[in-house]
Amino acid sequence: MGLRELKKQRTFDAVSSIAIAMFLDRGFDQVSVSDIAAAAEISKPTLFRYFAAKEDLVLHRFADHAGEPARVVAARAAGQSPLDALQQHFIAGLLRRDPVTGLNDTPEVLAFHDLVFSTPALATRVHEYQSRDEQSLATALLPTTPTPAVAPVPDPLGARLAAAQILAVQRVLARENWRRLAAGESAETLAPAAIEAANRAFTQLRTGLP
The missing domain is CATH 1.10.10.60 (Homeodomain-like)
Structure with missing residues (x-):
């Protein structure tokens, strides 16, 4: 620079x-x-x-994560499924207390989250970021090579549904972590339960609703 x-x-x-x-x-x-x-x-x-x-005075911090799910899928290891890559990335975020996972009890971070989600104009802009992430992830989930005759035909609607479900799960996990921290739990104490909940949620994504 x-x-x-x-x-x-x-x-x-x-x-x-x-x-x-x-x-x-x-x-x-x-x-x-x-x-x-x-x-x-x-x-x-x-x-x-x-x-x-x-709004950009606040939400440029969210812009740093814009398109991140699609980038994780694109950069995954050979043979690794998109869902496995996203689960691994989310768990890694929990371990390093990334604020985007909700598992960060620094007072400034908690206050920042409260500001964003209690202010309608800011919450609306966050939803716009989330919608763009959903679209880019859906695109990343589609095959990028010609489909062999024996393989399923690419399914854009299926990719959009999968992207919506995956990102909704991550949002719910993050909001639950934030809710529990705001209620007085510490990130250190909550971490094992947050990781277990994330693993259980991704398992549910793989197996479907009972």
Whole structure:
């Protein structure tokens, strides 16, 4: 990263941190873009050069994970099924306390999750990220090589249904982890149960509903 890009990244991070701190203190709807620009000592036009919308001041953190399920499937080891790769990736996220799995009890992370999911405008944008992830995962689940005559014909609807089920399971697991942490459990104490629940959920995906 060159000096100019480094300076831009530092400004980007600083403005976002200021905005999130203000949102956590006063609420998302009670803080204007003008308030943030003034606190960051930049103009509104400059702020909008870094962030296209007010919601992006918060949700760029989710953008880091955009398309991740599809990338996991594309990068899986030879002979590994997509579902196995996604399960392994989710369990690894639990072990390293990745906030996206819900298993992170750092106070700032818990407050950030509460901000996002209690603010309608932010929750709606998260749903848009999830919809795009679902579409990209469905595409990744389809065969990329010509289908032999003896193999099943590629099934776009089946891929979409599978993608929706897989990502819904991950969302439910993450929200349950977050709910239990918010109720007072620690990540360290919850981790074994969270891993067991994830393994059970992926088993249910493989075997279908009883």
